[in-house]
Amino acid sequence: MVCSQRGEHCSSCQQSARCAYSYVFETPAPPDSEVLRTHEAVPRPFVFEPPLDSRLQYVPGDNLVFNLVLVGRGIEYLPCFILAFKELGAEGLGRQRGRFRLQQVWAQDPLGPWETLIYDGPTDSFRNAEMSAGIDDVQRVASGLPEQDLVVRFLTPACLKSQGKIAQQPPFHVLIRALLRRMSSLSYFHCGERWDTDYKGLIEQAQEVETTQADVSWQDWERYSSRQNQRIGAGGVVGWLRFVGPLADYRFLLVLGAIVHVGKGCVFGNGLYRIEEPFANGHVQDAV
Numbered sequence: 001m002v003c004s005q006r007g008e009h010c011s012s013c014q015q016s017a018r019c020a021y022s023y024v025f026e027t028p029a030p031p032d033s034e035v036l037r038t039h040e041a042v043p044r045p046f047v048f049e050p051p052l053d054s055r056l057q058y059v060p061g062d063n064l065v066f067n068l069v070l071v072g073r074g075i076e077y078l079p080c081f082i083l084a085f086k087e088l089g090a091e092g093l094g095r096q097r098g099r100f101r102l103q104q105v106w107a108q109d110p111l112g113p114w115e116t117l118i119y120d121g122p123t124d125s126f127r128n129a130e131m132s133a134g135i136d137d138v139q140r141v142a143s144g145l146p147e148q149d150l151v152v153r154f155l156t157p158a159c160l161k162s163q164g165k166i167a168q169q170p171p172f173h174v175l176i177r178a179l180l181r182r183m184s185s186l187s188y189f190h191c192g193e194r195w196d197t198d199y200k201g202l203i204e205q206a207q208e209v210e211t212t213q214a215d216v217s218w219q220d221w222e223r224y225s226s227r228q229n230q231r232i233g234a235g236g237v238v239g240w241l242r243f244v245g246p247l248a249d250y251r252f253l254l255v256l257g258a259i260v261h262v263g264k265g266c267v268f269g270n271g272l273y274r275i276e277e278p279f280a281n282g283h284v285q286d287a288v
Contacts (some may be wrong), residue, residue: 014130020080023073027189043182045074045190046081046153049262050269058098059206069110071260072190078169079116082119082126088093107131110259117180133259149244151276152254157219157236158271159264170218172243178252179257186260202249209245216241223268242278 002020007011026041049067058064070078089100109131118127140155152175160167162174166185180202184195216239222231240279254275263271 001087002080012242014172020077024077025078029084029121029189037072042189043185045071045077045186046268047071047266049272050190050271058204061197062102064100067108068188068259070099071186072192074190075132078118078130078148109133110254111137114240138255138259139252142255145247145249145251145255145275147248148246148249149242149278151242152273153240153276154236154238154271156261156269157221157234157238157265158262158273159234159236161264168218168237169211169214169241170237171207171211172209172241176206176253176263177203178262179253182262182266183253183256183258184225200273209231209243209247209250211241212244213242215239234268234270235272236265240276 003149004015004019010022010026011028013019013022016026016028016278022028024044024046029042032183032285047069051064051066064194068081070081085102085105088201089102091097092099101121102119103121104117106115107118107130108115110133114131116131118129118130119125143174158170160174160178161168162171169176180195180197180199187193187195216237218235219238220233220235222233222235256275257271258275260266261269261271262273265271
């Protein structure tokens with residue numbers, strides 16, 4: 001819809017710096033970047049959240065509901081996403097190219113119950129409105145969480161690595177390392193702010209947090225990459241881990257991660273988690 005050099009790779013296109021597609025899907029590290037200059041690409045400013053049920057097939061008349069998270073400058077490209085969804089519906093989705101109509105798009109507050117209709121399919125009308133979560137909103141929610149005892153429940157596969165190996169039961173410090181990498185990159189490249197914090201101190205203190213209970217399992221899934229012409233594995237752990245220790249300094253980071261996901265394959269919905277508060281009897285209740 002926006003590429004002026006179809007078939008040409010973004011890295012060799014003179015228009016890539018001003019192209020919506022390049023920024024969203026092939027996000028490059030600017031030549032003068034102070035971080036990730038050697039990386040081919042940086043974290044994308046979006047996350048698709050597919051339905052949490054395991055349905056793979058839809059018949060005529062069914063509704064497919066999913067979420068789209070946009071980060072920083074990525075929010076400006078919401079109209080482009082809506083147009084792309086409409087075009088995709090006309091071209092067809094899936095192996096048999098099932099066609100669909102975009103019925104509605106709602107803007108939702110990531111940290112609250114509020115939402116507003118911004119696109120209506122039958123009338124093809126668009127309302128320019130947004131509901132975003134800023135630093136103050138995240139801090140407000142984070143300050144209401146317990147400081148010593150939390151449960152992190154992974155709703156979609158989370159693939160986190162420790163010392164080059166995939167963590168089958170991620171310790172707290174591994175989760176924090178992954179969150180710090182992701183948040184600092186998203187902040188720098190898409191929000192125009194350096195994430196200034198005591199990285200070393202936070203990681204060292206995170207190692208004092210213990211996993212007192214856990215119920216996790218590995219869940220495999222795969223996707224087909226038309227670019228690489230092959231199927232790619234994208235599994236991870238699902239389930240919950242109970243962390244006990246000095247958690248106060250990590251609540252803000254954990255709330256942010258609950259919005260934008262963590263680990264490998266975030267843009268496809270991997271690494272979605274919720275923060276829950278344990279009861280004394282070991283049960284948990286939803287907190288975020």
